[in-house]
Amino acid sequence: MFKSLVDKMLANSKVYSELYLSHISIDSVVFGFHDDCLKVLLTRFEGEDNWALPGGYVQHEENIYDAAKRILQQRTGATNIFLKQFETFGKTNRSEGFFEGLPDDLWQKKRFISIGYYALIDFTTLSPEIDMFSDACSWHDSADLPGFSMDHKEIYDAALLQLRRDLNYKPVGYTLLPEKFTMPQLQRLYEVILGKELNRGNFYRKMMRYNILQKLEETRKGGAHKAANYYSFDKQRYEEALNNGFQESW
Amino acid sequence: MFKSLVDKMLANSKVYSELYLSHISIDSVVFGFHDDCLKVLLTRFEGEDNWALPGGYVQHEENIYDAAKRILQQRTGATNIFLKQFETFGKTNRSEGFFEGLPDDLWQKKRFISIGYYALIDFTTLSPEIDMFSDACSWHDSADLPGFSMDHKEIYDAALLQLRRDLNYKPVGYTLLPEKFTMPQLQRLYEVILGKELNRGNFYRKMMRYNILQKLEETRKGGAHKAANYYSFDKQRYEEALNNGFQESW
Missing domain, CATH: 1.10.10.10 (Winged helix-like DNA-binding domain superfamily/Winged helix DNA-binding domain)
Structure with missing residues (x-):
């Protein structure tokens, strides 16, 4: 892992352990629709080749839905977000290798069970923002995806499958299409x-x-x-x- | 809360904190089919009037699916279980009132986010067992449910809704009906x-x-x-x- 990223993680370990619940994270699969293509918003940790879903942690006094919304608003500036929880990911090896070489008492290196949400966002109203740990945050065409970090490809696949199933009993489009x-x-x-x-x-x-x-x-x-x-x-x-x-x- | 139940919780607080991940629990809605009725398996904490879903915690080195399976096998002796995760429940007030009067450093009184599974079990092969904290574990007719503890009615309702939706794209019955x-x-x-x-x-x-x-x-x-x-x-x-x-x- 890139040294400057490691330093920032170490520097934030204690603050994070006080601010957030341990062992629980949130990862969101953010879909947009543009130029007749389905897009997904991905972020990249500083110095990494692979891309990750925008994610974060849950504050001690925060409902998980509110946490998912806060994390996405911070990342995208978007307020008109359709957000739906679809599955929680809890295999023991889901981050295997990612924190290799980092100290075991690093808070972020604990085992995290991640609650997956998918989001539908109006592509045009959104300005992706990088956070302190990432060097890129951008839309990718679902037909031409890059490599993913950790188990994030599995989370993405499950989100798309759920969205397809949801089309059978739910309307979709309000936050994806222009008004007319x-x-x-x-x-x-x-x-x-x-x-x-x-x-x-x-x-x-x-x-x-x-x-x-x-x-x-x-x-x-x-x-x-x-x-x-x-x-x-x-x-x-x-x-x-x-x-x-x-x-x-x- | 019943004094003997409080004593057992206090006695197990430290062991639990070492054995299991904090902040994460599993609750399962166990459906069976008998006498032309849909049944659900409920348990009752010692001395309580309301009933709860059979639940438990996740060991440090255990996948969440395996934890859900282990918890149900301990409770029911059943091995032929169809188990499906359907939603994770994480409102801050979901156990409000339940642990009232108990010390704040009690491990079980921390905030828990619960991963919901529904299970379909062959009614006839199963012998519900009470654990050390409960005084009853039995089948209830879905058309005549008792009062529920904490947010367990909300979890039950969500499980039934998901099962109904799943009927549209999945076969159901293998673990609910006799062989012929x-x-x-x-x-x-x-x-x-x-x-x-x-x-x-x-x-x-x-x-x-x-x-x-x-x-x-x-x-x-x-x-x-x-x-x-x-x-x-x-x-x-x-x-x-x-x-x-x-x-x-x-």
């Missing part, structure tokens, strides 16, 4: 999350059945095809669907 | 989990489409109706469906 969007844009968002093409007619019918869209008067002009209708989400119905779920299929 | 069963028995299992009646024809068609059942030669005789066919799960296809999921609906 066309049906092809919405379909493209679903396609990049699911990693497969969808039939246009089926997608349209299914989406309209969910009854969460408002068709706007305005159309998008230009291009070779006929003008495309703009839609926006009906915020109230969207929230209801988020809380109650779509009709289950059984 | 009739289609009406399988349908009744789905109905008590979902809390609603299902159409017989639709259920049959959907279940056959999943391709996880073997129709046996043997039929169940007796009763007013014509003999019902027995089925069993095709273990290999069942495992495949469990690992890969049924076709998602998008």
Whole structure:
């Protein structure tokens, strides 16, 4: 590990041990949608080749959801974040090798069980910030991912699988799309999350059945095809669907 | 709290602090199926009126999944357990009031973040055992639940919701039904989990489409109706469906 990173970790060990609960961390998989691609926000520890999920710790008097939100706000400046816990990762060897050579009484080197959240963030409103331990924080295309630190690839894969499953009973898009969007844009968002093409007619019918869209008067002009209708989400119905779920299929 | 329970907690505080990770606990919602009813296994701390989920702690060198399995095996003697992590509970006030009056340096009184698992266990193979802190451990009908300790009702509700959702992409029944069963028995299992009646024809068609059942030669005789066919799960296809999921609906 880079010497300057080790020094900063050692210098913060005591403060962290007083500020945060031991053994518990939070890692978030932050998805964005841009240029018809699914993006993920990754950070890189100073001097490392591999990338990590933005993460942090839980304060003694802080709910875990609030901790996840605080950590992401500090990292991204974003306030409009959809955040969902999906799995907790607790294998004994999950950070194996990462802290090699560092003293055993370093607080950060203890065993940490990490609560995974996935986040959907409006790509355009966000300015990724590096923290004191990292030298980069940037968006990566989900179709072209770099190497990951520790067990973070496993956490990323689990988040994407959960997001795909959630598409079956939850609306997705409010924090990922601009306020008004066309049906092809919405379909493209679903396609990049699911990693497969969808039939246009089926997608349209299914989406309209969910009854969460408002068709706007305005159309998008230009291009070779006929003008495309703009839609926006009906915020109230969207929230209801988020809380109650779509009709289950059984 | 009952004096004898307090004494036992105090006596074990130091041993526990050495044996287990601080701040992390596991609580499991154990479902069984019997007499056409969905059952849940609950335990009761000595002298308490309310009931709790069977739970425990994580050893320093133990994966969290292994900890969940160990805790349940100690409690139930069962070895054929389907165990799935579904949510981690970390509100600051989740045990509020429970340890009132006990010394603040009691290890068990620290803040604990609890990893929730749900388990599906064959009702007939299981002999619930009380541990040193409880005076009862027994099955309760999900339609007639007692009062719960701490936030355990919230954990129970979340487990049932997750199990319902999982029915849409995972097979359920292998550890809940006897080895051979009739289609009406399988349908009744789905109905008590979902809390609603299902159409017989639709259920049959959907279940056959999943391709996880073997129709046996043997039929169940007796009763007013014509003999019902027995089925069993095709273990290999069942495992495949469990690992890969049924076709998602998008």
